[in-house]
Amino acid sequence: MSGQLLFRPSGAPPYSHTRLVIHLADGSELCFVDPRKFGEAYLFSEAEGDTLVNPFALGPEPLDRGYTPARLRESLSGRKGPIKAVLLDQKVVAGLGNIYTDEALYRSGIHPLRPASSITGEEAERLAKSIREVLREAIRCRGTSAADRQYVTTAGTLGSFQERLDVYQRPAQPCPRCGAPIATAKIAGRTAHFCPECQI
Numbered sequence: 001m002s003g004q005l006l007f008r009p010s011g012a013p014p015y016s017h018t019r020l021v022i023h024l025a026d027g028s029e030l031c032f033v034d035p036r037k038f039g040e041a042y043l044f045s046e047a048e049g050d051t052l053v054n055p056f057a058l059g060p061e062p063l064d065r066g067y068t069p070a071r072l073r074e075s076l077s078g079r080k081g082p083i084k085a086v087l088l089d090q091k092v093v094a095g096l097g098n099i100y101t102d103e104a105l106y107r108s109g110i111h112p113l114r115p116a117s118s119i120t121g122e123e124a125e126r127l128a129k130s131i132r133e134v135l136r137e138a139i140r141c142r143g144t145s146a147a148d149r150q151y152v153t154t155a156g157t158l159g160s161f162q163e164r165l166d167v168y169q170r171p172a173q174p175c176p177r178c179g180a181p182i183a184t185a186k187i188a189g190r191t192a193h194f195c196p197e198c199q200i
């Protein structure tokens with residue numbers, strides 16, 4: 001949340017709020033800049049790296065080949081919480097935050113307040129596909145620099161996925177599909193954005 005990994009060429013002025021510096025062979029640096037101190041860094045030896053495959057018990061990586069709709073549905077079964085909250089849980093799926101859950105739920109036509117356990121096989125198929133599509137597009141766009149402009153690439157430039165957002169941070173603006181105003185709801189302490197007509 002709002003931290004940055006920034007490349008610093010040799011001789012360039014230092015970034016403020018730098019918490020970790022990785023010195024590269026040519027004198028340049030990779031800097032972890034984190035004004036709000038939400039970030040954490042861990043250092044493992046090579047041997048530990050081999051054994052600590054998943055030290056934080058993160059859920060499956062959605063862009064892995066093994067991530068199937070069946071696997072997604074399995075992780076949702078028995079969970080009564082809203083689908084949006086369950087997708088934000090890093091132990092269920094790794095790497096999905098507020099932006100990408102909003103966009104993936106919109107694309108798959110699923111209301112963010114639906115109980116996770118009510119997602120059908122066909123919906124899980126759409127959702128798994130949307131999650132992967134949204135992530136791949138966002139990576140191609142080099143990320144999403146939302147209104148706060150906190151997210152930048154390692155070169156300090158803005159990403160461009162914010163130009164393709166359908167619902168995230170578009171409250172009261174027309175849904176690109178049906179024109180209904182985009183609604184919001186507080187879910188798991190975050191603001192969810194959705195179309196009340198297209199998402200059921």
Ligand SMILES: [Zn+2]
Nearest residue numbers: 175178195198
């Ligand atoms: Zn709509």
